[in-house]
Amino acid sequence: MRKLLLLTTLVSLLFSAQAQKQGVRGQVFWVSGNQMPGPDQQVKTPQQGIVREIYIYNATRLQDATQQNGFFSNISTTLVAKVISDKDGSFKVKLPEGKYSVFVKEDQGLFANLYDGNGCINCVSVKPRKYSWITITVDYQAAY
Numbered sequence: 001m002r003k004l005l006l007l008t009t010l011v012s013l014l015f016s017a018q019a020q021k022q023g024v025r026g027q028v029f030w031v032s033g034n035q036m037p038g039p040d041q042q043v044k045t046p047q048q049g050i051v052r053e054i055y056i057y058n059a060t061r062l063q064d065a066t067q068q069n070g071f072f073s074n075i076s077t078t079l080v081a082k083v084i085s086d087k088d089g090s091f092k093v094k095l096p097e098g099k100y101s102v103f104v105k106e107d108q109g110l111f112a113n114l115y116d117g118n119g120c121i122n123c124v125s126v127k128p129r130k131y132s133w134i135t136i137t138v139d140y141q142a143a144y
Helices: 002-019
Strands: 023-034 053-058 066-068 071-073 079-084 090-094 098-106 109-111 123-126 131-143
Touching (some): 023 123, 079 090, 098 131, 123 131
Parallel strands (some): 023 131
Antiparallel strands (some): 053 079, 053 098, 066 071, 098 109, 098 123
């Protein structure tokens, strides 16, 4: 009986350790100002990492949220995790396998500016035992 209990505990720990080795990691950058190319355009400053609160929802399509002036609110899918990026914009969050939408919290609402072919907002897929990478460029004050 003790051997069975020990074996069950070890198997449980193994599966829980594997589950902890997957999720989403990435970096959040701020871009603003004139980004248009031209003869009088000065050298663009490199993107700068920023500290932001990042909201991760189950995969969210455009019809699952309200969008106004480029910002989202009233998201009807489930909020799965929140994390704050470091000074350089980097973040990492452990998540189960699945498909997620990643938003950055701004004063005006939640920001995301990429969509896949099915209208999924800033989607990223988490595979078993892997961290998926996402780069988020917060550029609502930039001109391209």
